[in-house]
Amino acid sequence: MLELKGKLGKKVMVDNNKVIINLGHLPFNKNREKTILINNIVSVEIKKPGLSSGFIFFQVMGEESKVRKSITDTSSDNEILFSGKDNYNIALQIKAYIDEFMSKDKRIVNAISVADEISKLKGLLDKGIINKEDFDKQKNKLLS
Numbered sequence: 001m002l003e004l005k006g007k008l009g010k011k012v013m014v015d016n017n018k019v020i021i022n023l024g025h026l027p028f029n030k031n032r033e034k035t036i037l038i039n040n041i042v043s044v045e046i047k048k049p050g051l052s053s054g055f056i057f058f059q060v061m062g063e064e065s066k067v068r069k070s071i072t073d074t075s076s077d078n079e080i081l082f083s084g085k086d087n088y089n090i091a092l093q094i095k096a097y098i099d100e101f102m103s104k105d106k107r108i109v110n111a112i113s114v115a116d117e118i119s120k121l122k123g124l125l126d127k128g129i130i131n132k133e134d135f136d137k138q139k140n141k142l143l144s
Contacts, residue, residue: 023077
């Protein structure tokens, strides 16, 4: 499990297929958590801390992008502000984990799609719509 401790008691934890954001210790956010399935994450944005805080932001499918443009903007529940080199390195690890997870998920979807296309081609072959040579040619193209 990866864990990044941010400012105002916020923290983000990545565990298997989900991101859990603890929204902090302010009275109105006490013990409030948000869970995001990695499959629903569109992108992860990171800003390196410097003179101002860094942040990690999770853009989620179906939610409006609310990444801050300036320090005066209000923050999103999907954004965690942090400082320090160690936290920045953890944020990079979280992004890499999510990117790898999404990449694996796409490969699985592609494998299913290829199998489905070959099955459709086999059906066309069985019905005599295409010949064996066309079937083999298309199958080899899908598998390469």
